[in-house]
Amino acid sequence: xxxxxxxxxxxxxxQKGPADKGRFDTLQVRDISPDMSFLEMLDVVNEQxxxxxxxxxxxxxxxxxxxxxxxxxxxxxxxHGALKGTTLCQLHMRHFENGxxxxxxxxxxxxxxxxxxxxxxxxxxxxxxxxxxxxxxNAGGAADxxxxxxxxxxxxxxxxxxxxxxxxxxxxxxxxASAMLFVSAKLSQMALLPQGRPEAxxxxxxxxxxxxxxxxxxxSNETECEAxxxxxxxxxxxxxxxxxxxxxxxxxxxx
Amino acid sequence: MNWLADTLTSSIGKKWLMAxxxxxxxxxxxxxxxxxxxxxGGRAAFNAYAEQLHSLGALLLVAELxxxxxxxxxxxxxxxxxxxxxxxxxxxYQVNKSGGGRTIGSxxxxxxxxxxxxxxxxxxxxxxxxxxxxxxxxxxxxxxFADPLYVLLYVAAMIVAAIHVSxxxxxxxxxxxxxxxxxxxxxxxxxxxxxxxxxxGFGFLPIYLLISA
Numbered sequence: 001x002x003x004x005x006x007x008x009x010x011x012x013x014x015q016k017g018p019a020d021k022g023r024f025d026t027l028q029v030r031d032i033s034p035d036m037s038f039l040e041m042l043d044v045v046n047e048q049x050x051x052x053x054x055x056x057x058x059x060x061x062x063x064x065x066x067x068x069x070x071x072x073x074x075x076x077x078x079x080h081g082a083l084k085g086t087t088l089c090q091l092h093m094r095h096f097e098n099g100x101x102x103x104x105x106x107x108x109x110x111x112x113x114x115x116x117x118x119x120x121x122x123x124x125x126x127x128x129x130x131x132x133x134x135x136x137x138n139a140g141g142a143a144d145x146x147x148x149x150x151x152x153x154x155x156x157x158x159x160x161x162x163x164x165x166x167x168x169x170x171x172x173x174x175x176x177a178s179a180m181l182f183v184s185a186k187l188s189q190m191a192l193l194p195q196g197r198p199e200a201x202x203x204x205x206x207x208x209x210x211x212x213x214x215x216x217x218x219x220s221n222e223t224e225c226e227a228x229x230x231x232x233x234x235x236x237x238x239x240x241x242x243x244x245x246x247x248x249x250x251x252x253x254x255x
Numbered sequence: 256m257n258w259l260a261d262t263l264t265s266s267i268g269k270k271w272l273m274a275x276x277x278x279x280x281x282x283x284x285x286x287x288x289x290x291x292x293x294x295x296g297g298r299a300a301f302n303a304y305a306e307q308l309h310s311l312g313a314l315l316l317v318a319e320l321x322x323x324x325x326x327x328x329x330x331x332x333x334x335x336x337x338x339x340x341x342x343x344x345x346x347x348y349q350v351n352k353s354g355g356g357r358t359i360g361s362x363x364x365x366x367x368x369x370x371x372x373x374x375x376x377x378x379x380x381x382x383x384x385x386x387x388x389x390x391x392x393x394x395x396x397x398x399x400f401a402d403p404l405y406v407l408l409y410v411a412a413m414i415v416a417a418i419h420v421s422x423x424x425x426x427x428x429x430x431x432x433x434x435x436x437x438x439x440x441x442x443x444x445x446x447x448x449x450x451x452x453x454x455x456g457f458g459f460l461p462i463y464l465l466i467s468a
Contacts (some may be wrong), residue, residue, distance in 0.1 A: 069402030077352030103350040110343050159350075166355065173354055175362070176340035178266075208265055217343030218266040218336045219427040222361045227354030242267055246432060249262035 006032040006093060010045065011103040012057055018113050024103070032199035034094035038081065039071060042091055055201050058116040066090040066230065069165030072172070073118045074105040079169035079228045087167065087230040107172035111179070111214045122168045124214040125182060129166075131210035133186045134202035135195050136231060148194045161188035163231040170225035170233075176217030184241035185233045191244050201252035204244040259391035267430075268271075269332050274427035276329040281424055281449065283322060284416075288456045294464065298393045305392045330372055337365040360422030367419040374412040409461045417454035424449050 008029045015022030029048070032041050039061050046056035062070035066087040073088055075081040083089040106114050111124040124246065164185035171179050187207055190196025196203070218240060226235045248254055293304040294433050308315060360367075385395060399405050424446035428434065433442075 022346075074348060074350070077350035078354060082352075105350065107346055108344055108346050108348055110345050139402050173356075175357070177343035178340075180266075208267055210259075212266050212449045215343060216266075217340040218269060219276060219337070219430075220270075220340070220361065220364060221422070221429050223356035224354050225356070227356040235429070236436060236439075239429050242270070242430055243432030245262075245265075246271070247269045249258070250269070255258040255261075 003034060004098060006034060006096060006098045006100070008032060008041075008096065008099070009101045011101065012117070013105045014057070014117055015106075015114050017116055022114065032093055034092065034096075036093045037064065037089055038075070038091045038093065039089045057118060059118040060120065061089060064089040066235075067165060069167040072107055072167045072169055074103075074107060074172055076103050077138075079107065079172040080167075080230050085230060085232045087165075090230075102244065107168050109168075109171050109177035111177065111216045112168060112171060120168070122166070124216070125166050125168065125179070127214060128179070128183060128207055128210045129186060131188075132199070134208035135190055137201060150193060154192055158189050158192040161185045161192065161233065161237055164229075164233050167230060167232060169228050169230060171216065173218075173224040173228035174217065175219055175222050175224060178214040178219045178225075179211050179214070180219040180238050180241065181229060181233055181235065183207050184235075184237035187244060188237045188240050191240060198246060201248035201254045204241070204248040205254055208241075208245050269336055270430045272328055272332045273336070274430035276325040277423050278427045279325050280329070281427075284420070284453055288452070291457065291460055294393075294396070294460055298391070301393045301396070302391045306318075312345045317442060326375070330368075333365065333368055358422060360418050360420075363418060363424070364422060367415050370415050371412070371419060374415070377408075378412075397464055397468060400461045401468040403465060406461040406465045413454050413458040416457070417450040420453055421446055421450035 010027045010029055011024045012021060012027060014025045027045060027049075028172045029041070029045055032044065036044070039059070042057060042059055049056050059073060060070050063066045064071070066089060069087075071088045072080055075088070076093070080086060081095070083091050083095055104118060106112075106118045106120050107122075108114075112122055115121050158215045162185075166182060166186075169187070171177055172180035174180075189206060190203065193198050221235075221238075223235055225235065245247060264273065290304055290308065293300045311318075382392070382395060383400060388397070400409070425439075425443045428439075428442050
């Protein structure tokens with residue numbers, strides 16, 4: 001681990017708005033601490049740009065703890081950077097070398113429109129969740145916690161799926177810009193638990209239709225999503241989605 | 256029947272069509288290879304196999320029409336998926352790097368697929384829709400593979416086929432939902448083995464015929 005401060009060349013995607021064509025800008029950044037996160041490095045760059053009277057780089061961020069799913073950009077061709085199982089906010093500058101050239105691009109997909117620079121509109125994910133990514137719980141007294149037995153291994157699988165933070169790195173990484181890993185995780189967390197079963201068929205059909213409507217690509221099992229997911233969601237979830245959709249399509253009364 | 260159309264034309268429905276037709280082609284490849292191995296038995300063995308196959312009559316016709324239908328589904332659906340996937344990312348990345356998920360097979364599926372389509376048409380013109388009066392299929396095949404150019408072309412086509420099935424086989428299992436933490440590693444190994452069987456099994460035949468010619 002180096003403690004030497006870094007001088008870097010950034011090639012950042014700059015785009016004024018959704019209608020702008022966009023281009024790469026080259027910026028020289030000096031004296032970056034290796035202890036900074038990638039986003040803190042961008043903060044420093046933005047301060048510098050602001051002092052120079054230039055527009056700062058717009059990028060998405062929120063919790064900066066790796067749990068909210070807001071941040072993300074493609075760094076040197078890899079969503080959230082090359083470090084495995086990490087969001088961009090948790091990627092630290094110590095993983096870079098002095099003199100590195102770093103290309104930073106927004107997540108690119110038809111369903112994810114660039115708002116400005118690196119900030120992308122991922123509301124397509126919200127629409128998929130609205131279509132069926134929930135369970136309906138009637139109002140009333142709180143149910144007894146252990147009234148419905150759930151085997152431990154099932155609960156673990158559901159929790160693994162529930163780790164998805166909806167950042168969109170799977171779409172960004174997919175050569176087809178498919179959202180299957182996201183949809184499969186959001187479906188699996190409920191499909192695996194008894195509370196999710198009553199609406200399973202309706203959910204599978206509604207979520208897949210919403211996904212198709214949003215203009216995401218089709219899964220071709222390239223498994224790039226699994227490799228880039230900051231929460232390391234497994235593609236067995238995609239197989240589960242395929243099964244659930246089959247059961248819903250051919251085995252249920254839902255049309 | 257609107258629900259059926261809706262289900263089959265959805266992204267996952269199209270993938271099922273690809274998987275089921277693709278798996279059928281894998282079974283076909285296997286039986287085709289088993290039949291072709293009679294070439295090692297010489298003229299009598301191979302011609303007897305061809306005669307036996309053609310004596311099936313209507314059954315063979317049904318199988319051929321079935322293969323044609325499956326091929327149409329596989330090609331049309333595959334092209335649709337390819338074009339939709341291109342459209343799903345209108346602005347490409349300037350820097351493109353793999354996270355380690357892709358393989359040569361997975362990254363080239365549409366291209367190897369189209370090459371195979373061209374090859375199948377060429378192959379059928381060569382050996383199926385050919386005038387067989389006064390000659391036998393063994394003679395047609397051995398004459399064709401006396402030409403090194405044909406041998407090269409067929410061996411290359413079989414390498415393309417092997418690359419295609421190396422991703423296609425395991426991918427089909429994943430698509431029909433048969434991914435299980437216990438069995439998936441075995442299925443992925445099976446895909447590679449099957450690709451090798453296709454490449455070597457079919458690929459050595461033209462070379463053998465060239466050498467023995």
